[in-house]
Amino acid sequence: MQYRSFGKTDLRVSEIGFGSWAIGGSANVGGVEIGWGPSDDAISVQAIHTALDAGINFFDTADFYGLGHSEALLGNTLGNNKNVVIASKVGQRVGTDGKIEVNYTKDYIIKACEQSLQRLKRDAIDFHQLHVARMTHLEQGECIEAMQQLQQQGKIRYWGISLITFQPAPEAEYFLQNNLGHGFQLVFNLINQKALPIMEAAAAKGYGIIARMPLQFGLLSGKIKEDTEFTADDHRSYRLVPHIIRAVLEILNDQVYPLLEKYQTTAAGLALSYILSYPEVSTVIPGIRTPEHVALNTNHIVQLEPSDQRFLRNLYATHWKPVMELMEKQG
Numbered sequence: 001m002q003y004r005s006f007g008k009t010d011l012r013v014s015e016i017g018f019g020s021w022a023i024g025g026s027a028n029v030g031g032v033e034i035g036w037g038p039s040d041d042a043i044s045v046q047a048i049h050t051a052l053d054a055g056i057n058f059f060d061t062a063d064f065y066g067l068g069h070s071e072a073l074l075g076n077t078l079g080n081n082k083n084v085v086i087a088s089k090v091g092q093r094v095g096t097d098g099k100i101e102v103n104y105t106k107d108y109i110i111k112a113c114e115q116s117l118q119r120l121k122r123d124a125i126d127f128h129q130l131h132v133a134r135m136t137h138l139e140q141g142e143c144i145e146a147m148q149q150l151q152q153q154g155k156i157r158y159w160g161i162s163l164i165t166f167q168p169a170p171e172a173e174y175f176l177q178n179n180l181g182h183g184f185q186l187v188f189n190l191i192n193q194k195a196l197p198i199m200e201a202a203a204a205k206g207y208g209i210i211a212r213m214p215l216q217f218g219l220l221s222g223k224i225k226e227d228t229e230f231t232a233d234d235h236r237s238y239r240l241v242p243h244i245i246r247a248v249l250e251i252l253n254d255q256v257y258p259l260l261e262k263y264q265t266t267a268a269g270l271a272l273s274y275i276l277s278y279p280e281v282s283t284v285i286p287g288i289r290t291p292e293h294v295a296l297n298t299n300h301i302v303q304l305e306p307s308d309q310r311f312l313r314n315l316y317a318t319h320w321k322p323v324m325e326l327m328e329k330q331g
Contacts, residue, residue: 001055001298006085006282007208009158009182011126013085015276016298017058018051019212019285023073024066026233030099035066037234039289041073048077050291052084054298060185060210060285062089062131062162063116075121087185087210088116089131089162091143104130104137109146113155127208128156129185132164138174147181158182160207163195172198176205183208188281190256190271191216191248192324193316203280211275211284215268219248221296222267244326251319259308269300276301277309 002015022036023044048059059078061070071088078084090112095101103109116125128150130143137143147159160183163169175181184202186195188211199209215221217236226246230237252267259270268286275284286297304312 003057004282005208006127006158007183007203008206009127009208011085011158011208013058013208013283014056015283015301016056016272017060017210017283017285018048018056019287020059020061020070020074021065022287022289023047024061024070027065027067027069028233029067029094030097032100033233033235033237034064034100035233035235036287036289037231043290044073045077046291047288047294048074050294051288054294056294056298057083058085058087058283058285060087060212061120062092062129063112063119064089064092064131067094068115068119071116071119075119079121080123085126086120086122087127087129088120088125089129090116091131091133091137102133102137104133104140104143106142106146106149109143110150113146113150117155124154125156126158127183128159129162129183130160131162133161133171134164135170135174138171144180158208160184162210162212163187163198169195169198172202176201176207179205181207183210183282185210185212187211187213188275189214189216190220190274190312190315191320192327193313193320194324196313199278199280208282209280211281214272214275214284214286216248219245220252220267220271225249239327244323247323247326251315251323255315255319256312262308263302263304265300265302266296268296269302272297272300273302273304274309274312277304 003012006013023039025039027035090109091102091104093101133143150156160181162185188195203209218224272284275281
């Protein structure tokens with residue numbers, strides 16, 4: 001395992017991190033599935049230990065994943081282990097009407113952080129993030145005041161924002177212009193490269209960068225086929241519909257997968273290696289919930305030739321943009 005600095009902080013993180021959304025298990029809020037289907041806690045614990053053995057020291061979670069279950073599972077397994085870096089998020093919750101609600105008030109963020117610390121069994125969260133806060137929340141200022149206060153109190157070491165999935169983010173520009181926080185979590189992968197300009201600008205100013213959704217809901221893992229079906233409690237059941245899967249596989253088979261033989265790697269290995277070919281990226285967080293996922297995501301990283309990195313970068317403009325438009329319409 002290789003390690004990189006997280007921006008200008010003193011955090012040193014594994015290039016491959018542990019995305020902890022899926023180990024939160026199934027969760028339905030107001031009729032909306034927010035999980036990846038059922039998970040087995042015993043297997044999740046095995047996955048965490050296997051990740052540690054593989055050199056992974058960065059674990060990313062959120063208080064909304066499994067409605068706290070992901071954090072609790074990490075806390076019960078890792079405890080206050082000083083050798084790991086924990087990132088979490090705040091701002092989404094179940095409202096009084098039983099539906100998804102966002103709350104970026106100062107009082108709520110401080111209270112929610114205390115609850116996260118209890119579940120994580122930690123004295124401080126290493127990197128705490130506003131969970132897709134929007135411009136209205138940032139301009140109101142309470143969420144920023146809360147994060148700064150929590151840092152001053154030593155309850156979080158560093159903080160930043162997890163940017164919304166698809167759209168270019170004015171929130172990132174707001175952070176950069178006002179020198180707020182220490183890092184960004186953003187979507188960046190072969191299919192979705194919208195965040196590349198933000199990523200480069202942020203890294204140039206010393207921000208740490210977490211690349212999430214590196215396999216685009218599993219589409220880049222090599223395991224999803226045209227006839228793949230998802231259970232009703234898996235959010236991909238309404239996102240990865242057949243016509244989107246077909247469009248993605250056509251491009252992968254024709255343009256991308258010929259490189260697998262050249263580099264003697266896997267589909268997931270190539271996808272992750274592309275992201276890591278950018279020095280701006282601090283860590284990549286594929287979703288992991290089994291020991292097999294750890295091996296899939298750590299054993300096949302390769303060094304891409306500059307010409308192949310440029311080729312894969314250019315594919316975004318020439319091939320992936322129409323697919324991204326389909327995904328955005330699907331939700």
